[in-house]
Amino acid sequence: MQNILVTGGAGFIGSAFVRHMIEKYPQYRIIVLDKLTYAGNLDNLLPVHDEPNFKFERGDIADREVVRRLIETERIDTIVNFAAESHVDRSILAPDAFIHTDVVGTYILLDEARLLGVNRIHHVSTDEVYGSIPEGFFKEGDPLQPNSPYSASKAGGEMMVRAYQVTYGLHTTVTRGSNTYGPYQYPEKVLPLFITEAIDNRPLPVYGDGMQVRDWLYVDDHASAIDLVLHEGRPGEIYNVGGENERHNIEITRLILKLLDKPESLIRFVADRPGHDRRYALACDKIKALGWQPSGDLETLMEKTVRWYEQNEWWWRKIKTGEYLEYYKRQYGQRLADATA
Numbered sequence: 550m551q552n553i554l555v556t557g558g559a560g561f562i563g564s565a566f567v568r569h570m571i572e573k574y575p576q577y578r579i580i581v582l583d584k585l586t587y588a589g590n591l592d593n594l595l596p597v598h599d600e601p602n603f604k605f606e607r608g609d610i611a612d613r614e615v616v617r618r619l620i621e622t623e624r625i626d627t628i629v630n631f632a633a634e635s636h637v638d639r640s641i642l643a644p645d646a647f648i649h650t651d652v653v654g655t656y657i658l659l660d661e662a663r664l665l666g667v668n669r670i671h672h673v674s675t676d677e678v679y680g681s682i683p684e685g686f687f688k689e690g691d692p693l694q695p696n697s698p699y700s701a702s703k704a705g706g707e708m709m710v711r712a713y714q715v716t717y718g719l720h721t722t723v724t725r726g727s728n729t730y731g732p733y734q735y736p737e738k739v740l741p742l743f744i745t746e747a748i749d750n751r752p753l754p755v756y757g758d759g760m761q762v763r764d765w766l767y768v769d770d771h772a773s774a775i776d777l778v779l780h781e782g783r784p785g786e787i788y789n790v791g792g793e794n795e796r797h798n799i800e801i802t803r804l805i806l807k808l809l810d811k812p813e814s815l816i817r818f819v820a821d822r823p824g825h826d827r828r829y830a831l832a833c834d835k836i837k838a839l840g841w842q843p844s845g846d847l848e849t850l851m852e853k854t855v856r857w858y859e860q861n862e863w864w865w866r867k868i869k870t871g872e873y874l875e876y877y878k879r880q881y882g883q884r885l886a887d888a889t890a
């Protein structure tokens with residue numbers, strides 16, 4: 550491994566992975582390919598921007614010419630694919646971009662890798678491909694039953710990864726991560742949304758009864774798990790990556806308010822998300838057998854996260870303008886108008 554193409558490296562988890570890799574492996578060259586959609590942000594890469602082993606290229610993973618040129622000119626031997634449309638609520642409002650990037654884009658990467666002889670592809674997937682589980686834990690061999698256009702598009706991409714491994718013998722690995730949190734997360738996902746709204750004393754829209762369960766994974770732990778699978782994972786294998794920190798949404802909401810010293814009167818119960826998965830939970834024995842562990846407990850890492858948003862208003866205030874406000878109005882305007890406290 551020498552020249553690693555990281556797609557979607559200007560997003561939340563991709564940029565954490567790039568920062569991690571640049572610091573840990575000065576001998577690797579990291580080339581980021583990112584379309585810079587609304588969620589892509591070069592500020593996320595500022596800490597590594599001037600490093601000699603870092604390079605950024607703006608482009609679409611579904612654009613075959615761009616992908617081919619980059620693989621050839623940069624002599625890419627490894628691809629790590631983070632690029633995706635990633636927000637469930639946006640996938641419900643407008644699924645098109647999800648099919649384009651998560652399905653077609655993944656296929657283009659696989660196909661160019663095959664044609665140009667790239668040794669290794671790691672695909673970043675999600676626990677949401679399994680669907681919802683009322684009790685127990687999903688294992689890697691369980692059937693996929695995605696319920697949102699987002700999770701269905703991620704499952705579609707994964708199926709292509711599998712087909713390219715089985716049919717063409719591509720060396721692929723997949724990680725299925727759980728709900729990830731930490732610095733530099735676009736403030737549409739529940740944690741950065743609620744933290745930044747609470748800082749401004751604005752209402753927090755909790756969907757339905759707030760009793761849905763998510764498993765929370767700190768972003769640096771997600772990045773280190775992908776690093777480990779890239780180096781130690783077996784070809785063709787899938788690895789669950791969970792934080793082993795299950796919480797009801799309402800508990801997480803109360804924790805954020807407590808850490809910010811804000812009143813619970815900011816909570817609003819609003820109309821539920823259609824098709825809302827009730828619970829996600831992962832069995833993580835397989836990645837643990839490779840030697841991976843989450844780095845800390847949720848309360849400590851959540852506090853660290855909340856303080857980061859408090860101290861980095863420069864990062865999120867400029868995002869919460871323009872297109873963001875249009876999306877916010879579309880997603881929450883009516884919901885908040887009809888809300889119960």
Ligand code: NAD
Nearest residue numbers: 557559560561562584585586588589609610632633726729
């Ligand atoms: P994000 O939305 O913050 O970042 C996605 C990045 O991909 C952005 O920089 C965007 O500009 C880029 N991108 C989108 N379409 C592209 C295209 N066609 N070509 C090139 N770049 C494109 O997402 P994230 O939260 O960092 O998620 C990264 C990956 O991890 C995704 O594949 C997601 O499905 C997966 N994942 C996310 C979570 C989570 O909780 N956020 C959990 C598990 C898995």
Ligand code: TYD
Nearest residue numbers: 637728737738739740754755756761763798
């Ligand atoms: P989200 O961060 O969108 O991640 P995902 O849907 O991929 O799990 O949402 C996490 C949980 O929080 C999910 O159960 C939906 C819920 N949620 C709210 O209650 N209100 C909100 O405004 C958002 C964005 C999410």
